[in-house]
Amino acid sequence: MDCAFFKGLTFFLAYAIFAAVLGMLQFGYNTGVINAPQGNIANFMKDVYKDRYGEDMSEKSVQRLYSVAVSIFAIGGMLGGFSGGIIANRFGRKGGLLLNNVLGIVGACLMGFTKVAHSYEMLFLGRFIIGINCGLNTSLVPMYISEIAPLNLRGGLGTVNQLAVTVGLLISQVLGIEQILGTNDRWPVLLGLAIIPAIAQLVLLPICPESPRYLLITKQWEEEARRALRKLRASNQVEEDIEEMRAEERAQQAESTISMSELICSPTLRAPLVIGVVMQLSQQLSGINAVFYYSTNLFINAGLSEESAKFATIGIGAIMVGMTLVSIPLMDRTGRRTLHLYGLGGMFIFSIFITISFLIKEMIGWMSYLSVVATLNFVVFFAVGPGSIPWMITAELFSQGPRPAAMSIAVLVNWMANFIVGIGFPSMMSVLDNYTFLPFSAFLAIFWIFTYKKVPETKNKTFEEILALFRHSHDRYDGKKQMNVLPSSYTNEMHQDR
Numbered sequence: 001m002d003c004a005f006f007k008g009l010t011f012f013l014a015y016a017i018f019a020a021v022l023g024m025l026q027f028g029y030n031t032g033v034i035n036a037p038q039g040n041i042a043n044f045m046k047d048v049y050k051d052r053y054g055e056d057m058s059e060k061s062v063q064r065l066y067s068v069a070v071s072i073f074a075i076g077g078m079l080g081g082f083s084g085g086i087i088a089n090r091f092g093r094k095g096g097l098l099l100n101n102v103l104g105i106v107g108a109c110l111m112g113f114t115k116v117a118h119s120y121e122m123l124f125l126g127r128f129i130i131g132i133n134c135g136l137n138t139s140l141v142p143m144y145i146s147e148i149a150p151l152n153l154r155g156g157l158g159t160v161n162q163l164a165v166t167v168g169l170l171i172s173q174v175l176g177i178e179q180i181l182g183t184n185d186r187w188p189v190l191l192g193l194a195i196i197p198a199i200a201q202l203v204l205l206p207i208c209p210e211s212p213r214y215l216l217i218t219k220q221w222e223e224e225a226r227r228a229l230r231k232l233r234a235s236n237q238v239e240e241d242i243e244e245m246r247a248e249e250r251a252q253q254a255e256s257t258i259s260m261s262e263l264i265c266s267p268t269l270r271a272p273l274v275i276g277v278v279m280q281l282s283q284q285l286s287g288i289n290a291v292f293y294y295s296t297n298l299f300i301n302a303g304l305s306e307e308s309a310k311f312a313t314i315g316i317g318a319i320m321v322g323m324t325l326v327s328i329p330l331m332d333r334t335g336r337r338t339l340h341l342y343g344l345g346g347m348f349i350f351s352i353f354i355t356i357s358f359l360i361k362e363m364i365g366w367m368s369y370l371s372v373v374a375t376l377n378f379v380v381f382f383a384v385g386p387g388s389i390p391w392m393i394t395a396e397l398f399s400q401g402p403r404p405a406a407m408s409i410a411v412l413v414n415w416m417a418n419f420i421v422g423i424g425f426p427s428m429m430s431v432l433d434n435y436t437f438l439p440f441s442a443f444l445a446i447f448w449i450f451t452y453k454k455v456p457e458t459k460n461k462t463f464e465e466i467l468a469l470f471r472h473s474h475d476r477y478d479g480k481k482q483m484n485v486l487p488s489s490y491t492n493e494m495h496q497d498r
Contacts, residue, residue, distance in 0.1 A: 076131020
């Protein structure tokens with residue numbers, strides 16, 4: 001990363017970003033934390049059931065209850081992510097984040113005291129509440145960071161979100177090993193530690209300013225916006241930032257906000273909306289969450305011992321962190337579409353290798369290690385493209401007016417697909433056995449073809465250029481119709497966005 005990147009990165013701005021991304025670290029931690037203690041949680045559910053009803057729970061019922069514990073997190077995420085825009089406008093970006101930590105603390109306490117209360121329903125409720133917290137974080141944190149960052153740092157600092165998620169994942173995987181917290185007695189502590197990022201953010205964030213954009217554009221409090229900018233920029237020269245916000249406000253007034261129903265019904269915006277939705281599905285239906293939620297179980301099925309499986313899972317977290325750092329400079333050098341194609345293509349190849357290793361592990365002992373290598377490479381290619389690009393492209397296909405509605409739909413679709421994978425994967429494993437990853441291979445092939453044929457390269461392009469690419473790759477008549485009905489304010493605003 002060159003020195004130009006650090007130009008404008010003041011100590012206080014770095015502090016505010018660190019305080020904010022604790023929310024994304026929370027999201028990463030709670031995505032990965034349920035993975036390692038799967039066996040311990042299953043044993044706890046069996047014990048509770050036996051104490052209550054005096055009979056053993058069937059393996060199928062244990063599996064079903066565990067998949068509820070995993071996937072109810074995504075239902076909460078849907079709810080939280082979908083209401084992020086309303087919370088951000090009502091309480092502010094910083095205000096919304098501070099309030100959200102109440103949910104984080106409540107959810108963590110419920111999960112932490114599950115065993116003491118001898119109730120797996122308490123675990124479900126805790127996972128649901130922490131899901132709402134994480135859903136709100138996925139909406140509020142990127143918004144706050146992009147609005148406090150100076151223009152030249154916006155792209156690079158945007159990727160800090162993904163880095164915080166991967167660090168959270170890694171921490172949860174390291175703490176989940178048996179030598180630390182992955183035991184029958186200590187797993188509730190592992191889940192309850194989600195209270196730490198929430199408390200840390202409550203301590204660190206209050207001295208950070210509210211988003212200057214929110215203060216100026218939403219609240220019309222110019223003096224407060226100036227004060228916030230002086231603090232963040234460590235300079236009194238903030239006129240350029242104020243003028244940029246004024247220009248954004250004028251563009252917003254010229255282009256009315258579009259509701260979700262208007263966005264779905266608009267023939268002009270249908271093509272970018274379909275691309276945005278399919279890009280989100282390509283992230284979630286790639287099979288990555290099956291790896292995040294169930295990799296320990298996956299590796300045990302492949303023939304590894306439980307301890308080796310947990311260490312292999314830590315390898316997944318470490319690779320995610322490393323590859324996210326590598327992909328930051330690649331994003332603007334290689335282009336979004338190209339990286340996404342590389343990512344999906346690599347994931348497809350290694351998902352086939354995972355299936356092959358499952359099929360012949362009984363015949364050849366060392367094949368279990370091939371499944372680990374294949375899974376780690378699967379994760380490498382996810383981090384290269386599908387990890388962060390769907391969010392980036394969805395934002396770049398829409399201007400100020402339709403963007404909030406488009407992002408809300410994207411968040412909803414993303415969490416919905418996350419839920420489907422979370423609840424459906426254990427059943428898939430029992431039905432398909434060694435062929436578990438084949439449906440994901442099929443999805444990856446479909447998404448690769450869709451990306452190749454339909455998705456434009458958005459790097460350094462104005463909306464007019466993106467539209468020309470749509471026209472080239474879609475039906476010509478439809479393209480011309482879109483060109484004719486597109487409001488001039490929309491193209492102008494997108495030009496400003498670039």
